[in-house]
Amino acid sequence: MKNKFIVIYNDLVQALRQGEYTAGDTLPSENELALRFETSRETIRKALNLLSQNGYIQKVRGKGSVILDHSKFEFPVSGLTSFKELSNQLGQTVKTHVHELILETANNQLRSMLNCSKDKRVWKISRTRDIDGERIILDKDYILEDIVPELTKSIAEHSIYDYIENKLELDISFAKKEIVVEGVTEEDKLHLDLDGHAQVVVIRSYVYLADATLFQYTESRHRPDKFQFVDFARRTK
Amino acid sequence: MKNKFIVIYNDLVQALRQGEYTAGDTLPSENELALRFETSRETIRKALNLLSQNGYIQKVRGKGSVILDHSKFEFPVSGLTSFKELSNQLGQTVKTHVHELILETANNQLRSMLNCSKDKRVWKISRTRDIDGERIILDKDYILEDIVPELTKSIAEHSIYDYIENKLELDISFAKKEIVVEGVTEEDKLHLDLDGHAQVVVIRSYVYLADATLFQYTESRHRPDKFQFVDFARRTK
DNA sequence: TAGTGGTCTAGACCACGGT
DNA sequence: CCGTGGTCTAGACCACTAG
Numbered sequence: 001m002k003n004k005f006i007v008i009y010n011d012l013v014q015a016l017r018q019g020e021y022t023a024g025d026t027l028p029s030e031n032e033l034a035l036r037f038e039t040s041r042e043t044i045r046k047a048l049n050l051l052s053q054n055g056y057i058q059k060v061r062g063k064g065s066v067i068l069d070h071s072k073f074e075f076p077v078s079g080l081t082s083f084k085e086l087s088n089q090l091g092q093t094v095k096t097h098v099h100e101l102i103l104e105t106a107n108n109q110l111r112s113m114l115n116c117s118k119d120k121r122v123w124k125i126s127r128t129r130d131i132d133g134e135r136i137i138l139d140k141d142y143i144l145e146d147i148v149p150e151l152t153k154s155i156a157e158h159s160i161y162d163y164i165e166n167k168l169e170l171d172i173s174f175a176k177k178e179i180v181v182e183g184v185t186e187e188d189k190l191h192l193d194l195d196g197h198a199q200v201v202v203i204r205s206y207v208y209l210a211d212a213t214l215f216q217y218t219e220s221r222h223r224p225d226k227f228q229f230v231d232f233a234r235r236t237k
Numbered sequence: 238m239k240n241k242f243i244v245i246y247n248d249l250v251q252a253l254r255q256g257e258y259t260a261g262d263t264l265p266s267e268n269e270l271a272l273r274f275e276t277s278r279e280t281i282r283k284a285l286n287l288l289s290q291n292g293y294i295q296k297v298r299g300k301g302s303v304i305l306d307h308s309k310f311e312f313p314v315s316g317l318t319s320f321k322e323l324s325n326q327l328g329q330t331v332k333t334h335v336h337e338l339i340l341e342t343a344n345n346q347l348r349s350m351l352n353c354s355k356d357k358r359v360w361k362i363s364r365t366r367d368i369d370g371e372r373i374i375l376d377k378d379y380i381l382e383d384i385v386p387e388l389t390k391s392i393a394e395h396s397i398y399d400y401i402e403n404k405l406e407l408d409i410s411f412a413k414k415e416i417v418v419e420g421v422t423e424e425d426k427l428h429l430d431l432d433g434h435a436q437v438v439v440i441r442s443y444v445y446l447a448d449a450t451l452f453q454y455t456e457s458r459h460r461p462d463k464f465q466f467v468d469f470a471r472r473t474k
Numbered sequence: 475t476a477g478t479g480g481t482c483t484a485g486a487c488c489a490c491g492g493t
Numbered sequence: 494c495c496g497t498g499g500t501c502t503a504g505a506c507c508a509c510t511a512g
């Protein structure tokens with residue numbers, strides 16, 4: 001929080017959230033902001049690029065930084081948001097059941113997915129998410145023991161992400177996700193209240209740390225009527 | 238294509254695609270690249286940030302720019318990719334049927350979605366996408382007449398995006414998307430080969446131009462067994 | 475300790491939009 | 494024309510990693 005451009009970014013976000021500027025108007029020019037914040041224009045530009053990436057403004061050459069209607073971009077789910085954050089946002093009654101929490105040697109399929117060698121061991125976690133009393137989501141996680149040596153049922157019931165980021169202080173950096181619809185498996189029938197649905201929405205994620213190591217593969221299986229995914233895609237040319 | 242950092246970016250992408258570097262290795266340092274490309278370090282950094290945003294490298298402080306296994310990130314569908322680009326990538330036989338192409342005054346629902354006033358008129362386009370002889374996708378587009386005054390059946394059969402970007406020279410900049418699963422409608426039954434499926438995957442998109450104006454709402458309805466969505470989410474802190 | 479990427483600066487020139 | 498954002502430079506200092 002001590003980088004100058006981050007401070008300026010947070011400053012501007014707060015101003016925007018408090019409605020100090022109106023959607024459609026422009027922010028003060030980069031030169032003026034540079035004067036006001038007593039910094040160089042390039043630093044202001046870094047802050048503005050952050051605002052742009054997060055959907056607060058759109059920069060228009062010759063005109064200025066146009067303020068967007070940010071309420072259109074407040075998502076229930078997005079990007080790397082974990083399940084725990086999601087459930088808090090929706091204000092629903094949520095419970096997590098852990099069916100399985102074991103450490104095993106990776107089989108062929110898992111080794112190729114996690115890109116690891118033969119002798120590596122992997123945490124295998126299987127959890128059901130209850131939302132308002134119905135078992136809606138089945139999460140199957142596979143995590144490299146090298147990165148997370150210790151896991152308990154209590155951690156799995158709370159939030160594995162929270163444990164990894166705050167207790168282990170590892171830096172989760174990016175993820176590749178794939179979303180498809182598949183027929184239900186026996187496992188789905190066992191652990192989910194399918195309510196007659198013959199298909200589930202499957203999100204497969206590969207999660208990486210800041211040092212570019214792949215450490216987790218997750219399969220999140222959702223009952224289709226309760227599934228929602230929101231995405232904000234900015235064109236990078 | 239004349240910006241120095243874009244040229245350098247494309248240069249490096251090509252080198253990476255041709256396997257001149259191995260996943261897990263690092264690129265030459267920023268200082269060395271600055272010498273090699275005869276430019277300043279900040280310009281090299283812009284090119285490297287582009288590589289990072291697009292999943293080619295991960296920068297690690299004190300270590301270097303680590304090369305990622307980019308084959309994991311070759312998407313069939315992603316971000317703002319249009320249907321036309323998609324079909325070219327997959328090398329499938331694709332045909333587009335236009336059922337409807339009319340200009341009408343926006344009703345209440347449409348006005349709130351496109352954020353426009355009562356008297357505005359909107360292009361309404363309904364198209365089916367045939368993939369290998371099966372009608373898999375139903376696309377319903379709504380485009381503001383203000384932005385796109387003229388549309389023909391031939392344009393709709395080819396690519397509306399292509400027309401907007403290349404003929405009208407408008408700059409499509411970002412989109413907000415939502416993905417859900419819904420029961421099939423009578424319209425779906427009429428225009429799609431549902432093959433027994435009772436549900437479709439629906440992608441709703443709000444598309445914006447570079448000057449931050451919302452100009453299009455699209456509903457893309459996919460047969461679930463043929464649906465895939467891929468996402469590369471980088472954490473921005 | 476040497477080398478890496480991360481931040482910041484003060485200045486320059488350019489392309490574009492509106493006046 | 495002036496003001497806007499977009500690009501580029503040459504240099505500085507810092508934080509981190511590895512040998």
